[in-house]
Amino acid sequence: MEKYDSRIDIYIGQAADFAQPILKRIRALAHEACPEIIEAMKCGVSFILTIKEPSAVWLLSKTTALLAFGKAH
Structure with a gap:
């Protein structure tokens, strides 16, 4: 898998x-x-994946840009 998509x-x-x-x-x-x-x-959503956790996702709309980080339990 390529690092840049x-x-x-x-x-x-x-x-x-x-x-x-x-x-x-x-x-x-x-x-x-x-x-x-x-x-x-x-x-349809852009993710930034890491080998180690946490990972990140960003969501976009016409007026908002959201960056969120997550970690599995």
Whole structure:
């Protein structure tokens, strides 16, 4: 599995203008901080996956950009 997923570029490109630079920055910081992460699309949603937990997901709408972190129990 590739570390960078071209579908994420499309996902970011479809975000609201205000959200695009934020999402690009989050993406760059995530790869810088944790080089082993892998990007993926699941059910039409962009995920940042890690070999170790936690993982992150971002959700976009016309007016909102949300970044959430999760950890399995």
